[in-house]
Amino acid sequence: MAENFELIFAADYDKPNAPMHCHNGVELVMVERGSCTVEFQGFGCMNATAGQVFVTPPKIRHEQKGSDDCRTVFAVMNINGGNCDDMLRIVDTGKDPILLAWFNHLVFMQQQSRLLAAPPLLEAIWKRLSEFENQTENMTWAIRHQQMEQVVAYMRNNFYKPFTIKELCLKYSISESYFNTLFQKTYAISPLQYLIHCRLQRARQLLQIPYWNISEVARNSGFQDQNYFSRVFRKYFAETPSQYRKRTLKDDWTIPPHQPEKATLSWEETNLASTGKFPPSAPADGRRKKKRTTGS
Numbered sequence: 001m002a003e004n005f006e007l008i009f010a011a012d013y014d015k016p017n018a019p020m021h022c023h024n025g026v027e028l029v030m031v032e033r034g035s036c037t038v039e040f041q042g043f044g045c046m047n048a049t050a051g052q053v054f055v056t057p058p059k060i061r062h063e064q065k066g067s068d069d070c071r072t073v074f075a076v077m078n079i080n081g082g083n084c085d086d087m088l089r090i091v092d093t094g095k096d097p098i099l100l101a102w103f104n105h106l107v108f109m110q111q112q113s114r115l116l117a118a119p120p121l122l123e124a125i126w127k128r129l130s131e132f133e134n135q136t137e138n139m140t141w142a143i144r145h146q147q148m149e150q151v152v153a154y155m156r157n158n159f160y161k162p163f164t165i166k167e168l169c170l171k172y173s174i175s176e177s178y179f180n181t182l183f184q185k186t187y188a189i190s191p192l193q194y195l196i197h198c199r200l201q202r203a204r205q206l207l208q209i210p211y212w213n214i215s216e217v218a219r220n221s222g223f224q225d226q227n228y229f230s231r232v233f234r235k236y237f238a239e240t241p242s243q244y245r246k247r248t249l250k251d252d253w254t255i256p257p258h259q260p261e262k263a264t265l266s267w268e269e270t271n272l273a274s275t276g277k278f279p280p281s282a283p284a285d286g287r288r289k290k291k292r293t294t295g296s
Contacts, residue, residue: 004084005126007118010075010106018064026086028125029054029074030093030103036066042175043088051095053129057086073103077122084126088178091129099128148182155191159198160222165191199223200236207245214241 008025012032020041029038035049041061048054056062066072079086093099102125109118151172168191169176183191203221206212215226218241223229233241 004080005119005122006078006080007106007109007115007122008076008078010073010103010110010118012071012073012104012107014071016066016068016070020061020063022059022061023056023076025058025076025078026084027054027056027074027076028103028129029056029072030100032071032073032100032103034067034070036064036070036072039063039065040088042173043178044173046090048090051093053091053093053099055086055089055091055129057088060088073100073107075103075106075122075125085130087181091132093129093132096128096132099125102128148179148186151179152183155195156198159195160202160220162222162224165195195222196232196236200233203229203233203241204237204244207241208249210245210249217241 006025008023016034016036030053031048031050033050035047037045037047038054039045039062040056043060046054064072102121106118106121106125109115109121151168151174154171155168163171165180166176169179180191183189183194187194189197199222203217203223206217206220209217212220214230218224218226218229221229223232230240233239233244237244239247
């Protein structure tokens with residue numbers, strides 16, 4: 001509804017750089033010409049070119065660095081109620097001339113002190129932005145947040161290391177709540193669920209190594225607490241790690257006489273299913289050793 005919107009300020013900006021600042025309302029910034037990079041404190045950087053719109057939630061500090069020919073048009077507003085998605089992101093409008101004209105008309109309203117007439121136009125702008133997003137559902141999370149690809153790659157390649165989602169967000173300077181929300185929207189699961197899934201898949205592979213006890217399997221899968229690991233494993237697979245090992249391991253393994261001290265294998269060494277590599281103390285040819293029987 002139009003009455004949900006209140007224009008605070010609108011202007012054009014034809015300088016390449018803008019110092020660190022923030023607004024009490026939601027800010028829409030349309031790049032009319034050139035390109036610019038905006039650093040959002042706690043969220044990383046985003047790059048936009050002509051025709052793209054930054055959506056910035058209230059009170060997020062940010063700094064703009066643009067090309068020499070950069071020109072932007074922006075509007076800051078209060079939104080009371082309604083269903084507007086003010087999550088930090090970039091919307092690609094394909095250089096839509098209608099949206100650009102509407103943004104410039106907001107600037108005209110500001111110059112003419114006609115802010116009370118702005119709510120219907122603000123509502124129309126948000127609706128048109130929503131239409132562009134609905135038309136481009138294949139818009140990748142790399143556009144919505146350009147650090148997401150790095151973070152997900154780190155999770156995929158290092159999930160067996162002991163880290164939490166909070167520590168991961170601190171590492172990449174991303175707000176934990178924002179990361180959780182964006183990850184959920186992108187993959188339909190939470191970051192923690194994805195991390196647990198990766199760790200449990202590795203644990204099932206490590207359970208095929210008979211001389212590792214359950215505690216070692218848990219630790220080398222990224223779980224620091226054996227009891228927690230066992231509870232989560234049973235929740236996902238309806239059996240305990242020991243039951244899974246007993247069910248999937250045949251009786252023809254020869255268990256070494258002693259366990260290696262502080263055995264730690266790399267992901268490549270333990271990914272038996274995909275690489276066929278075995279730890280040094282296991283049979284080198286990748287076959288299970290039959291128990292030796294004594295002849296008469």
